[in-house]
Structure formats: C-alpha cells, structure tokens
Amino acid sequence: MKVGKQTIKFETLPCIFSTSSMVGPKEMQGPLASYFEQSSNDIYFGEKTFEKAESKMLNTCINHLISKNGLANNDIDLIFSGDLLNQCISSSFAIRDLEIPFLGLYGACSTFCEGLLLSSICIEANVAQQIIASASSHFCSAERQYRMPLEHGNQKSTTSQATVTGCGAALVTNSKKLDNGIHITYATPGKIVDLGVKDMSNMGAAMAPAVYSTIANHLNDTDRTLDYYDLVITGDLGVHGSDMLVELFKRENIDISSKHKDCGALIYDTTVQDVICGGSGCGCVASVFSSYIFNELKNKNLNKILLIATGALMSPLSSYQGETIPSIAHAISIENEVK
Amino acid sequence: MSGDYFMNTNINITNSEYDDLISSKATKSSLLKNIIIAFIVGGLICCLGQFITDRALDFGIDKEVANTISCITLIFIGALLTALKLYSRIGKVAGAGSTIPITGFSNSVVSPAIEFKSEGFIFGIGANMFKVAGPVLVYGITSSVILGFVYYLIHYVF
Numbered sequence: 330m331k332v333g334k335q336t337i338k339f340e341t342l343p344c345i346f347s348t349s350s351m352v353g354p355k356e357m358q359g360p361l362a363s364y365f366e367q368s369s370n371d372i373y374f375g376e377k378t379f380e381k382a383e384s385k386m387l388n389t390c391i392n393h394l395i396s397k398n399g400l401a402n403n404d405i406d407l408i409f410s411g412d413l414l415n416q417c418i419s420s421s422f423a424i425r426d427l428e429i430p431f432l433g434l435y436g437a438c439s440t441f442c443e444g445l446l447l448s449s450i451c452i453e454a455n456v457a458q459q460i461i462a463s464a465s466s467h468f469c470s471a472e473r474q475y476r477m478p479l480e481h482g483n484q485k486s487t488t489s490q491a492t493v494t495g496c497g498a499a500l501v502t503n504s505k506k507l508d509n510g511i512h513i514t515y516a517t518p519g520k521i522v523d524l525g526v527k528d529m530s531n532m533g534a535a536m537a538p539a540v541y542s543t544i545a546n547h548l549n550d551t552d553r554t555l556d557y558y559d560l561v562i563t564g565d566l567g568v569h570g571s572d573m574l575v576e577l578f579k580r581e582n583i584d585i586s587s588k589h590k591d592c593g594a595l596i597y598d599t600t601v602q603d604v605i606c607g608g609s610g611c612g613c614v615a616s617v618f619s620s621y622i623f624n625e626l627k628n629k630n631l632n633k634i635l636l637i638a639t640g641a642l643m644s645p646l647s648s649y650q651g652e653t654i655p656s657i658a659h660a661i662s663i664e665n666e667v668k
Numbered sequence: 669m670s671g672d673y674f675m676n677t678n679i680n681i682t683n684s685e686y687d688d689l690i691s692s693k694a695t696k697s698s699l700l701k702n703i704i705i706a707f708i709v710g711g712l713i714c715c716l717g718q719f720i721t722d723r724a725l726d727f728g729i730d731k732e733v734a735n736t737i738s739c740i741t742l743i744f745i746g747a748l749l750t751a752l753k754l755y756s757r758i759g760k761v762a763g764a765g766s767t768i769p770i771t772g773f774s775n776s777v778v779s780p781a782i783e784f785k786s787e788g789f790i791f792g793i794g795a796n797m798f799k800v801a802g803p804v805l806v807y808g809i810t811s812s813v814i815l816g817f818v819y820y821l822i823h824y825v826f
Contacts, residue, residue: 334677377786378786379786380786473783473784477779477800478779478780478782478783478784478799478800479756479779479782479783480750480751480753480755480756480775480778480779480782480783481756481759481775481776481779481780481800482750482755482756482757482758482759482760482762482766482767482772482775482779483756483759483760483763483767484697484702484759484760484763485760486697487694487695487696487697488694488695522679524679524681524683524686525683525684525686525687526686526687526690531690531694534690534693534694538679538681538686541679542677542679544675545674545675545676545677546677548674548675549674549675549677552674553674554674555674569693569694569695572693573689573690573693576689576693577679577681580680580681581675581676581680583675
C-alpha cells in the first residue's frame, strides 16, 4: 500500500529469511572478516578472467544460500540480481545454469536494495513465495570498465573509493514461514537527485543528497523520526560522502552522525587498507548487509534499521561527455518482532 | 512543507554552494609533498637515463646511438616493473614523477596489454594496448609535425 508521497507499506510483512555472503582477499583483511560466510584468497576465484571470477563468486554465494536452507533450485520462484558490468553479465552468467526465473537489475550500488524492494513487492502481491535478491561487484572487473588498467601507475583522488570484491544474497519469503522473523515493513524507492557533481572519483559526495532526499521522504511518509531507528545504514557513501550527508542534515538542524553508519566505511579499515574513503560497488552493501548487519538483526543487537543503498548512475561515457552524476537512493525499513 | 512533518524534503542548497561544501570537507592532497616526491623520483629516473648514456659513450658509441640505447633500456625497465606489479606501486607514491618520464609511457602501454589479454590478441591486446597512451601519441605526433613544418618554413623558406 502506498503511504505518503513515495513510500510503500508492506502489510503482509515480507521476511528476510536467510542471507549468504562471499568476498575476496582484501575484504578478509578488513574489520568484518569474521562475519563473511565464504571467501576466496584468490582474486580470480579459480577462474581465468575477472568477469568470470565475479560470476563464480555470485554463483557460489547463491548456491550456498539455497543449499544451507535445505532448498532446491526449483523452490525459488524468482531471482533479482544485478552488478556493475556492462549488460549485467556477472549476474546473467552466475545464474545461467540455475534454472530459476531471473530478472536482471541495474541500479549501480543501489542494486541490492532495489532487489529487496522488488522482492517484497512480489511477496506482498502474492505472485511469488520465495525470492532471492542478490548483487555483486569485483574490484578488478570494475576498475577495467570504469577506470585505468590495474597496473597503470597513477595516484587516486583523496575522495575516491575502492570497489568491493564481494556479493550478497538474501532469501525473501512471506512471513507465514516463521513468526519471529526479520521483516521488511516499508520501502521508499528514491528519486534521482543531481546537485551537479561531475567528479567520478567523488561519488560519495554526489550521492549524499540522494540519501538525504530519500530519508526525508521516508520519515515524512511513515510519520517517523530518526529516533525510531536503531541505525540508519547507507551503502556506500564512504568516509567523505558520509561527512557530506552529516553536513546536509546539519543544515536542517538534525544530527544524524550518532545514528548513521556506512557500509563503505565499515567494510575496510580506511586508515591502513589503502582504500582512501572506503568501499563502493553493488557488492559492498550486499555483502555487509548479508553478513554483519543481518547477524546483528538476528542477535537482536539491532531491531529497527533503515537500510539505504545508493547508486551513482553515470557511466564513463556520460562523464566524458561532460554530464553530471545522477544519483539515487532506495530505503528499506527492516524490523524485528513487528507487532 | 507543512510544519507537521519531521523534515524538509527539499534539499536547501544550490549546486555551487554544494560544490563549495564538498571542497571545504574533502581532504586536500598535499601539493608541496607531491611536488617534492615527483621531483625526486622523476629526477632519479632521469639520472638513471644519463648514467646509461654516459656508460654507452664510455664504450665509444656515438652520442645519437647512446641516447637511443638509454631510451630503449628505460622503456624495458618500465615494462619489466609493470609486469612485476611494481610500477603501479611507484606511481601511487610518485605521481607525475613516474608518469612523465619514458618509463611511464612504457607503463601506460604495457598495463592495458596485460589487462586486456583476456579478450584475446586482436580485440583485447591489439585494440586496447594504446588505450592510455593513444592520446599522447596522437597529440605528440600532431604537434611534432606542426613544429617541424614551422621549423622548415623558418629555415628554408625565409
């Protein structure tokens, strides 16, 4: 049901039943290493190219999600998945042999929330019972598409972020399956916001206004305040983008800094890991939510969170043509024990 | 917005104000430090080139050939360090100090060649090898042709 201007209220309370995550070697050196279910020491994941590596990682992650819940592929009604590569090849090749109906998504780094949002809508409409939402990214495949060759000797901008090699998958089901689950109660699909940032190596700052817009609309539409949530988690503003978000809220005399965490800043130790402002990419919010945050929800350390995945919707082509960066943010309200 | 709502949903900032806010919050890269490191690393590469030229001259090789030997050796060293994944590390610290000398040019040709090997010899290496160095070649060659023409005019026509 639509509430307010742009928010969807889920009356059937779709539930995030289970999650699975897989990451690469660099993410395993970060502070969240112990939360990731699967990982590989090999940046190629045993494959010959980086693109194949990304597909292999996502495929392994989805298969693990299905098997650890004692399900078979034909128990899954639908997969929503997306990634950063042209034509979304990582997802298509990962899902090629699964024989599960597949809808590909592109929302840049916002893809994972877009998938969760669409999954919830399908559950609410009762057109599917068990849906997987997933997203992936790989540092090396993203670098070669968006930036310079890996071995090119250049300096990164002080505001740049490093694409996360990782993926996450969530099994979204209807709440009949269990009474005390982790529910998706509201979703606020974002509007595109563009404040004229052109710098491709400062996507955090480009996306912060989109996050502001989505949070503001979400809170107004649901009649909530920031106090309602234990945590507002954005995916992937990075350190600099998070500062910008805090600044935007400050202008409205609201302090968000105590309530806000960012997946891009959480996944790496930015002081020692040579990632400048933190992580980015579809796989960042997907892997951090599917591991650390889901774990915190399960253990009731967090009970009410607002998960906001953000996307910078430019391409190298549009940037070379002098375009600014259109940005988007989708919010999902995830809550324990809904009464 | 009505006062009943928690927040103003319109972002109350103009594009140029936001741009200023970004500049004030972004970490500045240290210009002086970058210049000094670039000067030292770039200078060392040039010294190495001069050293090779001098040794070649010692062997009684004439100046023009000695310069060529120096160039080729530096190009080889750049390519080797790129293949050993060391040049990107040097570049991270040295910036323009390792990009501008001829070793940097070598790095800019070899790095895409390594990267695009996965798409095969024609559409991978062949099509992408000059992806980074291409613009330098196009404008380098164009400007040298124009300069050569001016030189010709000055010397032989007037």
